[in-house]
Amino acid sequence: MSRDAAPDGRQPTAPYLDALVAYGFRGVTRFHVPGHKGGPGADPGLLHAIGESALQLDVPQDTEGVDIGPSPTPYELAEQLAADAYGAQRTWFLTNGATQGNHVLCLVLAPLGTPVVLQRNAHASMVDGLVLSGGLPTFVSPTLDAGLGLAHGVAPEAVEAALARTPGAAAVFVVSPTYYGIAADVSALAAVAHAAGAALVVDQSWGPHFGFHPSVPQSALTLGADAVLTSTHKIVGSLTQSAMLHVAHDSRVDPARIARVVRLLRSTSPSSLLLASLDSARRQLAVHGEALLSQTLAAAQRTREAIDRVEGCAVVGEEMVGAPGAAAWDPLRIVIDVRGTGCTGYEVSAALKAAYDIHVELATQATLVLILGVAQPVDALERFAHDFAETIARVARPGARDAIVMPSAALENELACAPREAFLGVAEVVGVDDAVGRISCESIAGYPPGIPALLPGERVTAELVAYLRQLVAAGARLHGASDPAFETINVLRTHSAAAR
Numbered sequence: 498m499s500r501d502a503a504p505d506g507r508q509p510t511a512p513y514l515d516a517l518v519a520y521g522f523r524g525v526t527r528f529h530v531p532g533h534k535g536g537p538g539a540d541p542g543l544l545h546a547i548g549e550s551a552l553q554l555d556v557p558q559d560t561e562g563v564d565i566g567p568s569p570t571p572y573e574l575a576e577q578l579a580a581d582a583y584g585a586q587r588t589w590f591l592t593n594g595a596t597q598g599n600h601v602l603c604l605v606l607a608p609l610g611t612p613v614v615l616q617r618n619a620h621a622s623m624v625d626g627l628v629l630s631g632g633l634p635t636f637v638s639p640t641l642d643a644g645l646g647l648a649h650g651v652a653p654e655a656v657e658a659a660l661a662r663t664p665g666a667a668a669v670f671v672v673s674p675t676y677y678g679i680a681a682d683v684s685a686l687a688a689v690a691h692a693a694g695a696a697l698v699v700d701q702s703w704g705p706h707f708g709f710h711p712s713v714p715q716s717a718l719t720l721g722a723d724a725v726l727t728s729t730h731k732i733v734g735s736l737t738q739s740a741m742l743h744v745a746h747d748s749r750v751d752p753a754r755i756a757r758v759v760r761l762l763r764s765t766s767p768s769s770l771l772l773a774s775l776d777s778a779r780r781q782l783a784v785h786g787e788a789l790l791s792q793t794l795a796a797a798q799r800t801r802e803a804i805d806r807v808e809g810c811a812v813v814g815e816e817m818v819g820a821p822g823a824a825a826w827d828p829l830r831i832v833i834d835v836r837g838t839g840c841t842g843y844e845v846s847a848a849l850k851a852a853y854d855i856h857v858e859l860a861t862q863a864t865l866v867l868i869l870g871v872a873q874p875v876d877a878l879e880r881f882a883h884d885f886a887e888t889i890a891r892v893a894r895p896g897a898r899d900a901i902v903m904p905s906a907a908l909e910n911e912l913a914c915a916p917r918e919a920f921l922g923v924a925e926v927v928g929v930d931d932a933v934g935r936i937s938c939e940s941i942a943g944y945p946p947g948i949p950a951l952l953p954g955e956r957v958t959a960e961l962v963a964y965l966r967q968l969v970a971a972g973a974r975l976h977g978a979s980d981p982a983f984e985t986i987n988v989l990r991t992h993s994a995a996a997r
């Protein structure tokens with residue numbers, strides 16, 4: 498246990514934040530970076546926008562009493578407190594999001610030529626990590642809810658089968674929970690990974706609050722994962738771009754190797770504001786998390802019931818638990834099926850924006866997704882139920898809409914060469930219709946739903962081209978596509994040999 502925790506394991510302090518405050522506000526004469534000198538050197542517009550306090554606390558790495566000096570420094574204490582709160586052996590604060598964590602874990606566990614098993618609907622940053630590292634993925638398809646066009650997690654049997662096809666796999670990379678709040682059966686996944694001699698990495702970006710209340714799912718760390726990512730900024734109150742990487746006690750992943758690679762992929766000037774926000778978010782979660790979640794969950798339940806009473810709409814998620822790849826559900830997510838309104842999720846989202854300035858996290862053809870924070874303002878939630886009901890009454894029309902469903906071929910598309918070889922290979926730009934049969938150099942995810950339909954190294958198919966066109970026509974953005982209008986695409990000019 499950290500020296501800064503109370504003897505009973507409670508965590509009332511935020512040592513990094515406190516040390517930063519002590520340095521930032523005591524009026525030191527700054528002959529060091531950054532150039533704004535704690536405020537006086539900043540453009541007045543920035544000073545007004547973010548305030549003097551933020552600029553005074555924006556201090557460089559290697560500041561005595563903050564992150565250098567006698568060990569443990571406040572920085573080391575802060576990471577240790579986070580490890581204790583999450584039940585990890587060691588935790589790293591990340592200042593380039595969970596994206597950086599996925600890159601780190603790929604470089605550590607999937608170096609050049611190393612076989613790994615990867616969930617096919619993983620976040621793009623995992624595949625980008627393999628582009629950096631040169632690891633060779635065998636993909637596992639998630640379970641699909643075809644009606645709503647949502648992908649769940651991966652079933653343990655599917656991972657077991659993928660491991661059987663992947664001799665020497667060093668690791669299994671999965672996502673839990675999904676964007677829609679559906680968590681996988683992590684203990685069963687850990688059992689199959691470990692039986693095959695592979696480490697289990699869980700990208701728990703959407704569950705930094707897991708394990709901090711009896712009504713939210715357990716954390717993957719307590720369920721047997723070896724390494725876990727939490728994107729703290731998404732749900733807990735840290736600043737955008739801040740996240741944590743945790744290694745379990747008795748992990749199959751060597752913390753010393755992670756430390757080396759975190760250093761490799763980190764700026765030499767990590768933002769002290771982001772780091773302090775992680776330290777204070779950890780304190781808030783550890784000290785008040787359960788009470789705050791109780792308030793938020795009670796309000797969320799009332800809101801869900803009110804939404805369910807709106808004609809043509811249904812809140813979905815909880816009833817999916819038990820389907821393959823869906824072992825638990827996060828009540829901080831409100832996923833609304835709007836198919837019965839005759840409108841698409843895109844249309845309802847636009848109507849909420851236009852009339853009430855309400856901005857939801859995600860709209861798809863069939864759904865709207867609201868992401869609640871741990872300390873979600875309750876009055877805004879209750880107001881939403883009213884504004885949503887009024888909006889639907891105004892925009893609903895007869896008939897029901899279908900979801901746009903990703904073709905299953907997209908989730909089962911075999912790699913023709915390694916993602917690294919395709920991404921870094923000699924590319925040419927061709928019209929998307931002429932790209933059919935060629936090897937993609939791009940990772941393209943329709944956003945929403947954000948699942949890559951095409952990865953570097955996969956062959957472009959006519960079905961995929963049709964699906965991506967349909968998404969663009971429905972108003973989705975194509976994340977990762979070099980041509981947002983999806984008229985052209987980069988494909989490999991030459992391809993020496995099959996990579997696998």
Ligand SMILES: Cc1ncc(COP(=O)(O)O)c(C=O)c1O
Pocket residue numbers: 593594595596597599619620622672676700702703728738739740
């Ligand atoms: C599953 C998953 N992993 C990783 C990330 C990347 O997180 P960050 O934005 O913190 O870099 C995201 C972002 O949405 C995500 O959905």
